[in-house]
Amino acid sequence: MTSVxxxxxxxxxxxxxxxxxxxxxxxxxNVPEIDLLYKMMRDxxxxxxxxxxxxLCILVCExxxxxxxxxxxxxxxxxxxxxxxxxxDDIEDQSEFRRGGPVxxxxxxxxxxxxxxxxxxxKMWGLLMRNxxxxxxxxxxxxxQEFSRMVDETTEGQHLEVSWTEDNxxxxxxDDYFLMVQKKTSWYTCVSPCRLGYLIAxxxxxxxxxxxxxxIDLGTAxxxxxxxxxxxxxxxxxxxxxxxxxxxxxxxxxxNLIESANSKDVETIKKIMSEGKRxxxxxxxxxxxxxxxxDSIEYAKKRAEEFSRSAVKQFGQIFGHLPDSKAKxxxxxxxxxxxxxxx
Amino acid sequence: MTSVxxxxxxxxxxxxxxxxxxxxxxxxxNVPEIDLLYKMMRDxxxxxxxxxxxxLCILVCExxxxxxxxxxxxxxxxxxxxxxxxxxDDIEDQSEFRRGGPVxxxxxxxxxxxxxxxxxxxKMWGLLMRNxxxxxxxxxxxxxQEFSRMVDETTEGQHLEVSWTEDNxxxxxxDDYFLMVQKKTSWYTCVSPCRLGYLIAxxxxxxxxxxxxxxIDLGTAxxxxxxxxxxxxxxxxxxxxxxxxxxxxxxxxxxNLIESANSKDVETIKKIMSEGKRxxxxxxxxxxxxxxxxDSIEYAKKRAEEFSRSAVKQFGQIFGHLPDSKAKxxxxxxxxxxxxxxx
Numbered sequence: 001m002t003s004v005x006x007x008x009x010x011x012x013x014x015x016x017x018x019x020x021x022x023x024x025x026x027x028x029x030n031v032p033e034i035d036l037l038y039k040m041m042r043d044x045x046x047x048x049x050x051x052x053x054x055x056l057c058i059l060v061c062e063x064x065x066x067x068x069x070x071x072x073x074x075x076x077x078x079x080x081x082x083x084x085x086x087x088x089d090d091i092e093d094q095s096e097f098r099r100g101g102p103v104x105x106x107x108x109x110x111x112x113x114x115x116x117x118x119x120x121x122x123k124m125w126g127l128l129m130r131n132x133x134x135x136x137x138x139x140x141x142x143x144x145q146e147f148s149r150m151v152d153e154t155t156e157g158q159h160l161e162v163s164w165t166e167d168n169x170x171x172x173x174x175d176d177y178f179l180m181v182q183k184k185t186s187w188y189t190c191v192s193p194c195r196l197g198y199l200i201a202x203x204x205x206x207x208x209x210x211x212x213x214x215x216i217d218l219g220t221a222x223x224x225x226x227x228x229x230x231x232x233x234x235x236x237x238x239x240x241x242x243x244x245x246x247x248x249x250x251x252x253x254x255x256n257l258i259e260s261a262n263s264k265d266v267e268t269i270k271k272i273m274s275e276g277k278r279x280x281x282x283x284x285x286x287x288x289x290x291x292x293x294x295d296s297i298e299y300a301k302k303r304a305e306e307f308s309r310s311a312v313k314q315f316g317q318i319f320g321h322l323p324d325s326k327a328k329x330x331x332x333x334x335x336x337x338x339x340x341x342x343x
Numbered sequence: 344m345t346s347v348x349x350x351x352x353x354x355x356x357x358x359x360x361x362x363x364x365x366x367x368x369x370x371x372x373n374v375p376e377i378d379l380l381y382k383m384m385r386d387x388x389x390x391x392x393x394x395x396x397x398x399l400c401i402l403v404c405e406x407x408x409x410x411x412x413x414x415x416x417x418x419x420x421x422x423x424x425x426x427x428x429x430x431x432d433d434i435e436d437q438s439e440f441r442r443g444g445p446v447x448x449x450x451x452x453x454x455x456x457x458x459x460x461x462x463x464x465x466k467m468w469g470l471l472m473r474n475x476x477x478x479x480x481x482x483x484x485x486x487x488q489e490f491s492r493m494v495d496e497t498t499e500g501q502h503l504e505v506s507w508t509e510d511n512x513x514x515x516x517x518d519d520y521f522l523m524v525q526k527k528t529s530w531y532t533c534v535s536p537c538r539l540g541y542l543i544a545x546x547x548x549x550x551x552x553x554x555x556x557x558x559i560d561l562g563t564a565x566x567x568x569x570x571x572x573x574x575x576x577x578x579x580x581x582x583x584x585x586x587x588x589x590x591x592x593x594x595x596x597x598x599n600l601i602e603s604a605n606s607k608d609v610e611t612i613k614k615i616m617s618e619g620k621r622x623x624x625x626x627x628x629x630x631x632x633x634x635x636x637x638d639s640i641e642y643a644k645k646r647a648e649e650f651s652r653s654a655v656k657q658f659g660q661i662f663g664h665l666p667d668s669k670a671k672x673x674x675x676x677x678x679x680x681x682x683x684x685x686x
Binding site for chain 1: 369431452480498499501
């Protein structure tokens with residue numbers, strides 16, 4: 001069960017960040033086309049979001065003695081990062097739904113959606129410059145360097161995942177998957193938010209590997225959980241169920257299925273998964289049934305739990321010595337939530 | 344005739360910048376997919392380029408007494424800007440060729456090309472942070488703010504142009520076209536390079552409108568010239584001839600054609616131009632013939648000359664008082680070249 005304190009914190013935090021971001025982004029232009037661009041930039045940031053990444057940044061900062069007003073710019077920039085990269089990812093993955101609504105390119109076409117993503121990307125860097133006023137120029141640079149690394153890692157991870165689908169690649173090991181997830185998800189979901197929060201609180205350059213192992217394990221548990229939710233979740237999840245199968249994503253569940261299934265079933269799986277977006281609902285259902293038949297979803301759950309145990313253990317080592325505080329308790333709940341959420 | 348001094352400067356400058364950029368961008372990764380991402384990021388920056396924008400920045404800086412080693416980071420970042428935005432523009436415009444070769448998405452597909460553009464975009468900001476070491480943190484911020492404005496303007500201009508084509512919009516005036524060009528082309532081609540060069544040389548914050556009128560006029564002359572070259576140029580131009588017609592672009596030539604043609608011809612033009620990329624070579628030829636019949640290319644040339652005269656006059660006012668130098672002479676030649684080039 002998710003702690004009430006955490007849920008209250010998350011919902012207040014999300015509302016505060018949304019307001020901050022929408023105040024920052026441009027609105028209303030007398031040229032109708034430019035006005036539409038602004039609306040497109042504001043669309044994903046206006047949709048419901050859990051705000052896990054900025055919350056992680058804010059809580060780590062506070063747990064280490066930093067002030068919330070010092071972390072808000074970086075937290076908002078993390079949320080803007082997720083929004084622009086999701087606009088582009090949704091095009092790259094040919095997704096249908098995002099945060100309870102149609103993806104941006106379904107509403108406005110691919111060309112304008114690519115461009116709106118670029119405009120929002122630049123706004124992320126523009127926002128980060130505000131850290132100069134709040135934290136001084138030295139810290140502002142260090143924070144930008146973290147963002148720079150984060151975009152590098154995320155685009156590398158995205159390239160891995162997209163190219164596997166496009167090349168219809170099947171000779172993938174679990175380690176390939178873990179590398180992809182580390183780059184595509186863990187870095188921007190966990191590693192960077194923690195590093196940013198710590199840097200803002202302590203105002204000292206971080207060691208190269210600070211929070212990296214913890215963030216990778218936490219992010220990997222989070223992503224495997226996300227893969228499983230994509231196959232099993234209810235409406236609250238906000239994306240199409242089985243969407244990863246439709247999109248041909250190489251999840252841990254799928255990789256395990258290919259490793260476990262008999263040769264006839266493997267043939268069926270590869271045939272269906274190679275059809276791109278043309279798969280019928282019955283074919284998606286067939287893949288789901290095979291995932292159940294071979295216990296691949298159960299297997300992925302177990303692997304997620306391993307990563308999750310490792311992350312929780314490291315949490316104790318990294319944060320255990322800190323004085324008790326509301327932020328520390330919320331942070332603990334957030335970590336628990338990230339590895340056990342059902343929405 | 345282009346001055347020999349300028350051509351020598353441009354070719355030396357382009358070679359120097361290319362080396363600088365390729366040294367800066369990541370290369371070689373032991374994971375083959377990530378290695379491919381790096382190759383994609385390095386592709387456009389490796390292709391032949393005139394380097395007009397970074398050259399403008401470097402020459403303005405030098406003419407105002409700045410050193411070349413102070414402007415190199417910003418000049419290289421301008422070139423990286425053009426490269427990432429061209430990757431995305433080529434997708435948005437469904438272009439075929441760029442700088443003498445197939446566009447990136449023809450080689451690797453749209454999803455990976457979008458992602459490579461994002462990775463290169465982030466590298467632009469990463470590079471700009473180097474200005475902190477060279478010019479101090481204050482100037483570094485001001486330069487980043489110029490880049491931030493530049494991306495804002497360019498994405499607004501791109502949105503205008505793409506949405507006109509997508510919406511098959513015809514009730515466009517010349518002023519609509521000039522606003523679009525000001526944002527899409529002039530800002531990053533002329534206004535920002537001049538402002539950046541001046542800022543680096545003088546190390547003082549710029550007035551809000553410095554170089555804006557000059558840069559807009561120069562950029563507008565440059566873009567109209569580019570529109571005309573797209574209809575008439577030889578192989579050296581590097582893009583497909585008539586590509587703008589195929590892509591349905593609302594150029595000054597086309598807007599004038601619609602205004603000048605009789606109603607039967609207007610009907611033909613709108614019918615052909617509404618066909619998107621399905622236009623036959625004969626249909627493209629038909630549009631070209633009508634452009635000649637109604638003297639629309641000649642008309643656009645005349646308008647380009649007006650902007651060009653205005654830009655040259657302002658050049659005298661802005662740069663005339665500066666002591667004679669090789670940089671000033673090259674700058675003058677560069678401005679002349681930008682408004683009269685045939686490649």
